Amino acid sequence: MFLEVNELTVDFHTEDGVVHAVDRLSFQVERGSTLGIVGESGSGKSVTNLAVLGLHNPETAKISGSITFDGQELIGASRSTMEKLRGDRIAMIFQDPLTSLSPFHTIGAQIAEVYRKHKGVSRSSARDRAIEMLDRVGIPQPKLRVDDYPHQFSGGMRQRAMIAMALVCDPGLLIADEPTTALDVTVQAQILDLLSELQEQSGTAIVLITHDLGVVASTAHNVLVMYAGRAVERGTMREVLREPRHPYTWGLLGSMPSLRRPVDLPLAPVRGTPPSLINLPSGCPFHPRCDYVRLLGEQVCAGERPELSPEHGHGDACYLTLKQKAELRDRPVEET
Ligand code: SF4
Ligand code: MG
Numbered sequence: 001m002f003l004e005v006n007e008l009t010v011d012f013h014t015e016d017g018v019v020h021a022v023d024r025l026s027f028q029v030e031r032g033s034t035l036g037i038v039g040e041s042g043s044g045k046s047v048t049n050l051a052v053l054g055l056h057n058p059e060t061a062k063i064s065g066s067i068t069f070d071g072q073e074l075i076g077a078s079r080s081t082m083e084k085l086r087g088d089r090i091a092m093i094f095q096d097p098l099t100s101l102s103p104f105h106t107i108g109a110q111i112a113e114v115y116r117k118h119k120g121v122s123r124s125s126a127r128d129r130a131i132e133m134l135d136r137v138g139i140p141q142p143k144l145r146v147d148d149y150p151h152q153f154s155g156g157m158r159q160r161a162m163i164a165m166a167l168v169c170d171p172g173l174l175i176a177d178e179p180t181t182a183l184d185v186t187v188q189a190q191i192l193d194l195l196s197e198l199q200e201q202s203g204t205a206i207v208l209i210t211h212d213l214g215v216v217a218s219t220a221h222n223v224l225v226m227y228a229g230r231a232v233e234r235g236t237m238r239e240v241l242r243e244p245r246h247p248y249t250w251g252l253l254g255s256m257p258s259l260r261r262p263v264d265l266p267l268a269p270v271r272g273t274p275p276s277l278i279n280l281p282s283g284c285p286f287h288p289r290c291d292y293v294r295l296l297g298e299q300v301c302a303g304e305r306p307e308l309s310p311e312h313g314h315g316d317a318c319y320l321t322l323k324q325k326a327e328l329r330d331r332p333v334e335e336t
Contacts, residue, residue, distance in 0.1 A: 001068075002205050003029040003052070003173055008065035010047050010056070010229075017278040021047040023229045024065070029222075031172070032203040034196075036220030036237070038213055038252065042274045044229035045209045049175045051075075052207070053092060054082035070172060088118040091166035095178040097158035101150040101165075108134070108146030111165045118169050133164035137194060156187035163194065170202060177209045192219045213252050217241055225249050228275050228285035235314035245316040245325045248286050284318065292320060292328065 010022040022044040029035045037045045050056055052067055054074060067074040069090065074082070086092075094100055101110060111133055112126035121129070127146070134142035137160040150158055159179065166174055176195065180188040196219055199206060208220055216223055216237065223240040225233040225248065233246040244250055251270035272289035275281050283302040287293050293301045296319050306317040320328070 001028045002031045002070060003207070004066075004068045005048070005052070006066040006068075008048065008051060008067060009063070010044070010051055011062045012060055013062065014060075014278075019277045020280060021229050021277055022051070025226075025229070025231055027224050027231065027234065029173070029205045029207060031205055032199065033221045034199065034206040034208055034219055036208045036210065036216030036223045037226060038210055038216055038223060039226035040211055040270070040274050042228075042277065043226040045226055046177055047229075048226075049092075049177060049207060049209060052175065053086055053090065054079075084118075087114050087171075088169045089171050090173045090175065091169070091171040092175040092177065093159070093162045093166045093179050095181045097155075097162040098150065100162060101158065103150055106147050106149055107153065107161045108148075111161070111168055114165055115168045129168060130164070133168050134161065136167075136198070137161070137164045139164075155183055156190065159183060159187075159191055160194065163191075163198070167198060167202070167204070171204060173205045173207070175207045175209070178211070179208070180215060181210070181212070188215070189218070195219065213241075225252070228280060229277060230285065230317065231308050232286065232318070233316040234308065239314040243314070243326070244329055245314070245322070246286075246318050247290050247292055247320075247328075249316075250329050251289075286318075295324065296320065 005028070006026050008022055008025045012019040012021055025044070025048060027035065037048070039045050051063055052074065054077060056063060063075055065075065069085070101107070108127060108130040111130035112123070115121065115129050116123070116126045131142045131146050134146060139145050139157060139160055150161070153161060179195070180191050183191060192215065195206065198204070208216065210216060220237050223235060223237050224231050225240065225246065227248050233240060233244065233249045240249060241253070244253055248270065270289065275285055275288065281288050281302065283304060284290070284306050287301040290301065300319055306319050308315045308317045318325070
């Protein structure tokens with residue numbers, strides 16, 4: 001497997017106590033495929049991927065488990081190993097290009113710089129490569145725009161430039177953290193199409209982090225739904241969208257008008273708020289917000305922690321039976 005995360009646990013030691021940001025998380029990403037990691041903020045999505053990138057501060061973050069990338073263990077890898085990998089074989093794009101692009105350098109210089117750093121080529125061939133990349137991500141007149149500064153680009157074009165910079169070294173893995181959240185819906189769709197198109201050409205594996213299942217629906221092959229630092233559902237995109245099993249996933253899908261709800265029903269965001277990661281609820285971490293605890297009883301849902309099962313394929317972490325899940329998921333939630 002190209003990227004394999006096993007029993008990843010990330011704790012942060014803070015003045016208020018230990019923050020259990022990620023708890024025994026496992027997932028895999030194949031070459032050329034996209035895994036969507038979905039959850040609310042604070043669910044551990046970004047923390048997980050910063051761990052893959054080796055970007056946590058070892059003074060505050062305690063990380064255990066295993067992350068192998070193309071056969072190489074990344075947990076405990078040296079700083080220089082990670083610096084060599086980052087930007088070259090593992091690339092990333094974030095929500096807001098303005099925080100990742102320097103306002104003082106031209107777009108072209110910033111893309112060329114990444115290429116030079118990792119490939120050691122001459123300035124002029126790095127510049128040619130920057131122009132080629134701008135062209136590939138659909139920036140019109142790339143030979144002219146290569147000398148523009150970030151503020152001369154629109155939000156959508158800046159995100160394209162970020163993608164150009166991320167892909168300049170032809171990475172095997174791209175981590176995209178909320179890459180379209182700051183963009184309007186039309187531009188969002190264009191950026192997601194672009195990512196899929198580039199993936200088809202290059203075979204890059206993508207981990208797409210988002211709070212929006214709609215983004216995953218249009219782009220990802222596989223989906224991992226995270227809640228309170230744990231995986232609560234995993235499967236192919238089809239499985240999770242068509243036969244979602246975990247009540248939290250139903251909640252997320254309930255807030256997607258196009259897929260599951262009749263258009264005249266009001267949107268229903270998942271009620272309540274995510275739990276404190278310092279004081280996690282006992283048992284199923286979703287139980288304080290779950291509408292189905294009454295079916296199983298508090299002693300079950302707040303007792304032992306449900307594990308993700310089955311071990312492979314479409315799985316979820318909830319004690320309801322498959323039959324109950326099948327019956328319940330198509331019914332709108334009653335007010336309780
Ligand atoms: Fe809800 Fe209980 Fe299932 Fe957790 S285990 S999702 S609380 S029904
Ligand atoms: Mg985040």
